[in-house]
Amino acid sequence: MAQVQIPSPLRQYTEKQSTVLVSGATVGDALSSLVSQHPDLKKHLYSDDGKLRAFVNVYVNEEDMRYLQKEATALGENDTISIVPSIAGGIL
Amino acid sequence: MPTLTEPVSLTNDEILRYSRHLIMPEVGMEGQQKLKAARVLCIGAGGLGSPLALYLTAAGVGTLGIVDFDVVDYTNLQRQIIHTTNDVGRKKLDSAAEKLKALNPFLNLRTFETKLTSANALDLFREFDIVADGTDNFPTRYLVNDACVLTGKPNVYGSIFRFEGQASVFATEDGPCYRCLYPEPPPPGLVPSCAEGGVLGILPGLVGVIQATETIKLILGQGDSLAGRLLLVDALGMKFRELKLRKNPDCPVCGKNRTITGLIDYEEFCGIRGQEAPAGENDVPAISVEELKKKLDARADIFILDVREPHEYQICNLNGYLIPVGDLPKRVNELDSSREIIAHCKMGGRSAKAVNFLRRSGFKKVYNLTGGITAWAEKVDPTMPKY
Numbered sequence: 001m002a003q004v005q006i007p008s009p010l011r012q013y014t015e016k017q018s019t020v021l022v023s024g025a026t027v028g029d030a031l032s033s034l035v036s037q038h039p040d041l042k043k044h045l046y047s048d049d050g051k052l053r054a055f056v057n058v059y060v061n062e063e064d065m066r067y068l069q070k071e072a073t074a075l076g077e078n079d080t081i082s083i084v085p086s087i088a089g090g091i092l
Numbered sequence: 093m094p095t096l097t098e099p100v101s102l103t104n105d106e107i108l109r110y111s112r113h114l115i116m117p118e119v120g121m122e123g124q125q126k127l128k129a130a131r132v133l134c135i136g137a138g139g140l141g142s143p144l145a146l147y148l149t150a151a152g153v154g155t156l157g158i159v160d161f162d163v164v165d166y167t168n169l170q171r172q173i174i175h176t177t178n179d180v181g182r183k184k185l186d187s188a189a190e191k192l193k194a195l196n197p198f199l200n201l202r203t204f205e206t207k208l209t210s211a212n213a214l215d216l217f218r219e220f221d222i223v224a225d226g227t228d229n230f231p232t233r234y235l236v237n238d239a240c241v242l243t244g245k246p247n248v249y250g251s252i253f254r255f256e257g258q259a260s261v262f263a264t265e266d267g268p269c270y271r272c273l274y275p276e277p278p279p280p281g282l283v284p285s286c287a288e289g290g291v292l293g294i295l296p297g298l299v300g301v302i303q304a305t306e307t308i309k310l311i312l313g314q315g316d317s318l319a320g321r322l323l324l325v326d327a328l329g330m331k332f333r334e335l336k337l338r339k340n341p342d343c344p345v346c347g348k349n350r351t352i353t354g355l356i357d358y359e360e361f362c363g364i365r366g367q368e369a370p371a372g373e374n375d376v377p378a379i380s381v382e383e384l385k386k387k388l389d390a391r392a393d394i395f396i397l398d399v400r401e402p403h404e405y406q407i408c409n410l411n412g413y414l415i416p417v418g419d420l421p422k423r424v425n426e427l428d429s430s431r432e433i434i435a436h437c438k439m440g441g442r443s444a445k446a447v448n449f450l451r452r453s454g455f456k457k458v459y460n461l462t463g464g465i466t467a468w469a470e471k472v473d474p475t476m477p478k479y
Contacts, residue, residue, distance in 0.1 A: 008256050009289075012418060018329075043417065054276035062336045084324070085232070086274040087253040 013040040028071030093155035128154040133220040137188040137269040139296030140226030142174035147304035210355035214240040230277040237270035250303040254306040255326040257299035267319035272340035436461035
């Protein structure tokens with residue numbers, strides 16, 4: 001099981017949990033497991049054509065998954081996935 | 093950083109003022125002279141800008157530019173600590189200038205009462221060495237980033253949301269820029285603002301001082317800057333985490349094959365220009381607070397639905413039935429569609445969404461309270477608190 005760190009703007013969709021445990025051999029599997037546990041997350045993470053939204057970055061430990069093997073990045077037991085959306089405070 | 097060809101001199105007063113810097117080898121006379129020669133531009137004199145400007149001024153940065161066209165609001169005082177109660181209604185630039193000059197008369201302060209735009213950013217940035225971004229919206233963040241890359245100035249970045257923050261240094265020569273991290277902004281309306289989402293008052297203090305620290309380190313050439321690292325601050329857990337940032341070789345503004353070589357229309361880029369008003373807020377069936385008061389006085393059979401959060405209900409309420417807007421789909425069967433329902437929230441936005449949802453679910457007699465409980469407090473019951 002890997003841990004997914006949920007950023008505060010998205011915690012309203014994970015019943016306020018800041019960490020969710022998911023199963024999956026790869027990052028892609030883990031994220032699918034995450035959105036099936038918390039379906040409201042889906043549209044905030046993925047656009048209609050199933051791609052991860054460009055203002056959301058996914059890290060495995062401290063590395064951006066874009067520079068690893070993206071969704072195919074393999075996950076170990078103690079790996080932490082972090083979802084890092086862009087924030088700008090103030091008014092949008 | 094421009095190397096000093098001739099060191100700027102420090103007066104005896106300055107030497108005494110900065111003695112605690114001078115006695116540290118990491119700063120010393122040479123470092124303090126670099127600070128005095130440095131020109132830093134702060135975008136924003138608000139939450140992040142307050143601690144940024146104050147600490148840079150205290151540290152002896154020679155020239156500070158501030159860009160802000162806003163006026164001090166009462167609700168700013170919870171976190172924008174450069175402004176005081178007497179400054180409410182005053183231009184933020186005037187308020188900030190007064191405090192900064194009082195703190196350090198040696199400061200060469202340049203104020204720019206203007207919105208930062210694609211028309212003025214490049215010329216403005218060329219007059220400074222470092223830009224510290226304290227803005228509160230995505231279009232300006234992308235503008236600042238692109239202008240920094242195009243003019244070759246480091247962008248000391250900080251951003252906040254509720255009780256979390258981010259900090260980094262973008263647009264250094266070999267480092268990533270903001271677009272390397274986030275090529276595209278979120279669509280408008282997806283991420284709430286401080287007015288809607290709230291913000292822990294201390295948070296911009298924490299992040300703003302981190303920005304001031306990074307700015308000073310860049311000037312001094314000391315320590316390890318946050319370039320290439322994203323610092324994530326979680327104030328509630330008091331945890332600091334670091335993620336690696338890499339320069340994206342395909343970045344359109346700082347990569348190998350640059351397609352962005354000039355500033356663009358950032359409002360359009362962020363999807364704001366030409367965007368219709370949030371779904372149906374303007375054409376959802378509504379009633380005014382005066383009409384609601386009349387109906388209540390006439391003892392009409394009305395069901396008031398409050399779609400705010402429980403902690404807002406505790407501040408003030410109209411004795412409505414509370415179902416937070418996010419819970420509405422799950423709890424819709426608690427409502428009687430045969431009754432006239434008036435839905436309200438704080439200002440009318442969330443309740444408009446609730447009315448749209450209920451009408452699509454078959455409720456015919458449901459209306460939005462225009463202006464929300466804030467309008468009630470303004471026009472019907474002035475004893476009710478506003479928040």
